[in-house]
Amino acid sequence: xxxxxxxxxxxxxxxxxxxxxxxxxxxxxxxxxxxxxxxxxxxxxxxxxxxxxxxxxxxxxxxxxxxxxxxxxxxxxxxxxxxxxxxxxxxxxxxxxxxxxxxxxxxxxxxxxxxxxxxxxxxxxxxxxxxxxxxxxxxxxxxxxxxxxxxxxxxxxxxxxxxxxxxxxxxxxxxxxxxxxxxxxxxxxxxxxxxxxxxxxx
Amino acid sequence: xxxxxxxxxxxxxxxxxxxxxxxxxxxxxxxxxxxxxxxxxxxxxxxxxxxxxxxxxxxxxxxxxxxxxxxxxxxxxxxxxxxxxxxxxxxxxxxxxxxxxxxxxxxxxxxxxxxxxxxxxxxxxxxxxxxxxxxxxxxxxxxxxxxxxxxxxxxxxxxxxx
Numbered sequence: 419x420x421x422x423x424x425x426x427x428x429x430x431x432x433x434x435x436x437x438x439x440x441x442x443x444x445x446x447x448x449x450x451x452x453x454x455x456x457x458x459x460x461x462x463x464x465x466x467x468x469x470x471x472x473x474x475x476x477x478x479x480x481x482x483x484x485x486x487x488x489x490x491x492x493x494x495x496x497x498x499x500x501x502x503x504x505x506x507x508x509x510x511x512x513x514x515x516x517x518x519x520x521x522x523x524x525x526x527x528x529x530x531x532x533x534x535x536x537x538x539x540x541x542x543x544x545x546x547x548x549x550x551x552x553x554x555x556x557x558x559x560x561x562x563x564x565x566x567x568x569x570x571x572x573x574x575x576x577x578x579x580x581x582x583x584x585x586x587x588x589x590x591x592x593x594x595x596x597x598x599x600x601x602x603x604x605x606x607x608x609x610x611x612x613x614x615x616x617x618x619x620x
Numbered sequence: 621x622x623x624x625x626x627x628x629x630x631x632x633x634x635x636x637x638x639x640x641x642x643x644x645x646x647x648x649x650x651x652x653x654x655x656x657x658x659x660x661x662x663x664x665x666x667x668x669x670x671x672x673x674x675x676x677x678x679x680x681x682x683x684x685x686x687x688x689x690x691x692x693x694x695x696x697x698x699x700x701x702x703x704x705x706x707x708x709x710x711x712x713x714x715x716x717x718x719x720x721x722x723x724x725x726x727x728x729x730x731x732x733x734x735x736x737x738x739x740x741x742x743x744x745x746x747x748x749x750x751x752x753x754x755x756x757x758x759x760x761x762x763x764x765x766x767x768x769x770x771x772x773x774x775x776x777x778x779x780x781x782x
Contacts, residue, residue, distance in 0.1 A: 447739060447740060449710075450708070450709070450710050450711075450739050451713075451741075452713065455713070510742070513713065513715075514666065514667060514713070514714060514715065514741075514742060516663075516665075516666035516667060517663065517666050517667075517742050520662070520663050520666065525662060525663075526662065526663055527661060527662040527663040527762060528663075528742065528743050528744055530743055531743070582743070583743040584740040584743055584744060584745065584768060585740065585743055
């Protein structure tokens with residue numbers, strides 16, 4: 419029974435990640451974009467999908483990846499998120515430098531871009547904090563609240579960013595992925611009881 | 621019956637309010653300034669390539685960019701004004717030279733240039749237009765299409781002498 423349950427969870431997660439990426443791969447817009455621009459777009463889509471895995475790992479919901487193993491994978495996926503966002507921004511920069519400069523300076527005419535930039539800086543800050551955590555001897559509680567707050571900014575910023583864009587992602591699958599990311603984040607936060615000051619059982 | 625009396629407090633309050641109204645300019649009579657010039661839009665000049673050639677059509681066409689050019693103040697139509705147009709279309713990125721072209725306004729200050737279908741890029745289906753010929757002040761516009769399925773887009777210029 420546990421095996422079946424585990425298989426179902428992994429199957430559901432695989433579908434949740436694969437469907438929006440596959441739908442984007444069928445976008446008509448791809449025909450009118452060069453490989454660099456397409457790569458940049460998909461790096462963003464992959465980052466959005468990876469964002470769904472992070473809270474699931476943090477709360478230990480994924481079979482076989484509870485506790486320490488889950489945390490190690492969470493860290494690796496965090497690094498992949500940073501890489502994906504760097505590829506996303508670099509590819510867009512190559513495609514249209516003035517547009518990306520405007521976005522990074524918060525003077526772009528597109529409302530969604532600022533949300534993306536905020537999420538990006540929150541992601542970089544999270545990575546930095548995770549990397550320096552031991553060296554600066556961050557208290558566990560401080561680390562936990564800081565990491566969770568930044569994670570919330572990343573999730574909210576990314577979801578709004580994605581929803582407002584008219585791009586290669588198919589509308590319905592994009593909305594479902596964003597909903598799942600939000601739901602997983604809220605569920606994990608409630609489960610871990612980050613704000614209550616007590617550690618939850620995993 | 622209610623009666624309304626001026627006492628010191630109401631007088632000071634009313635006087636203060638009146639003074640504030642006048643000083644804030646709310647009671648200045650309407651000025652006949654006429655048509656205000658169009659300001660450049662944010663991001664309007666992105667991927668601008670100066671001196672795009674005047675063309676009959678950009679690429680294969682199928683999409684219409686049109687608009688008017690008028691003079692600030694009296695709103696008189698400006699004939700023979702060169703408007704430069706570019707966008708991310710089915711035939712190229714904004715940065716590509718072949719995505720750029722220019723046209724002139726007719727006697728009524730109207731311009732109209734056929735170009736390839738604009739497709740969403742950087743999150744929005746949008747076009748770029750420029751007036752940059754020197755006689756009037758430079759203006760860059762970046763209109764967004766209401767729907768990316770539209771096959772036309774309009775943008776209007778009101779120019780002030782440089």
